[in-house]
Amino acid sequence: MSLISVGTMAFDAIETPFGKTDQIIGGSATYVAYAASNFVQPIKQVSIVGFDFPKEEMDELTKRGVELDGVEVVADKKSFFWSGRYHMDMNTRDTLVTDLNVLLDFDPVLPESYQGAEFLMLGNLDPVIQKKVITQLKTRPKLIVMDTMNFWMEIAMPQLEETLKLVDVLMVNDSEARQLSAQFSLVKAAKEIMKMGPKYLIIKKGEHGALLFHGDQVFFAPALPLEAVFDPTGAGDTFAGGFMGHIARTRDISFENMKTAIIVGSAMASFCVEKFGPERLKEITQADIDERIQQFVSLVNFDIELTH
């Protein structure tokens, strides 16, 4: 039940209406690892960092069953750095700084020990790099899940279309789904996107939950109503990590099991937003996760009998 996770390991500096951090640990693959490692180990990490990425953070990941053979350390460059400021509604943010640093050199070579992995999570990256990872695998994984963003739709659409043909599940947010499909209705958008390659589409709507589409089937998972969203950074990646972790643990790629995986992902994301960065994800126990998942059951569970 091995999982390869490809993405960034980085530093973030975050401002929200509730507070402000100095440089803290971030990056899509970091969040995926902290979420997924609750469900499946090892996680075969593929990323790139600079000389400044802390050894304690690497040790912490190793302790959680994250293999770092696929993480390149560049001795003379700094790690990727992103800084942003969230608005009051927490659904929109301004990017203040993007220092690509080592990311400019990212051209991952999969270690031989990563071959044969059954599950592949492609974090948001240049679609050319995402494709390179897929084509390096001698045996196609049982399930390939991919995240992307509007940036690649704007500057690398032909490359994105090539990569989309190779994946099973695409995860995007609602505005990205609209942009990718040129459809306003998310139902119509899903139909268009599923013609581009992915047989499954997950549309993340932040505080408004997530939708899973497959053929004519649709499933909806709410976000947990929270008193305060402290910092949404990484929530989407944490969702992906919980989703992939559950799928890899159960090795069941049916639509039914993907529904459960979305609930697991939503539960993990609900922890992520409670503190800055991945801080909260480092604290939680299996009991916390089980309790949170039960809250989702209560949140949507209802009895129905026919109504007349």
Add this chain to the structure above:
Amino acid sequence: MSLISVGTMAFDAIETPFGKTDQIIGGSATYVAYAASNFVQPIKQVSIVGFDFPKEEMDELTKRGVELDGVEVVADKKSFFWSGRYHMDMNTRDTLVTDLNVLLDFDPVLPESYQGAEFLMLGNLDPVIQKKVITQLKTRPKLIVMDTMNFWMEIAMPQLEETLKLVDVLMVNDSEARQLSAQFSLVKAAKEIMKMGPKYLIIKKGEHGALLFHGDQVFFAPALPLEAVFDPTGAGDTFAGGFMGHIARTRDISFENMKTAIIVGSAMASFCVEKFGPERLKEITQADIDERIQQFVSLVNFDIELTH
């Protein structure tokens, strides 16, 4: 299992990105009646119309078990008229015309035959009028549900607060909940509003579903993902009608049954938006409703086992 429904019966003229109507039938009590009458009859209607309100519409309502003894007909005035234009996202609209007409004289006197009703639905109206209806009832209904809007928060907040003390369930949309409570978080907003009187709060979020709060409990019902929302006019009132209809049919005011009622309300609202005005609500059969409710079951139903 009698239900009193108080609200407007009116004319609307609607523009959406998909089309435009001339004057068609509208009004909160009209939508409530078309939705609720699928589940419970009679519905004891309280409203006011002008000389121009069509006899065929009255006959149609009568046929569906709507009692009109409480509907005042003013011989020398026109019915309430509202005209609006929806934006592309269908969540926002501009009011083009509001002709209050007979609504200026609305001072309902409950017919003696309405006494003893077990359920009361107060559509969005001046809170003073809502209170007058409550105080005319010699026996307090088992459940009083009230809708309101931001307009009354702005011009009649003390009166609104008085009426809120007398009701069991308040239904508002998300921006109204924020305005009423001065809280941005809907969880915090719910706590504040439940201190003002209502023991239950339903927050309608349009295409993003609806939340039910009661004490520390919370339930979420999604909206059905639709290819096209043709006209959202009346969706909130139709939701209220489905909710009240289910409650009045089952005579069960438990939190558990309110969850089911919210699903019924959401199903009815999903029909409402498919055509202009109440047109679609007039067409649907019990079989259509059952099928739609099953779609909601599929939409949110998932299997969970503990995740490790």
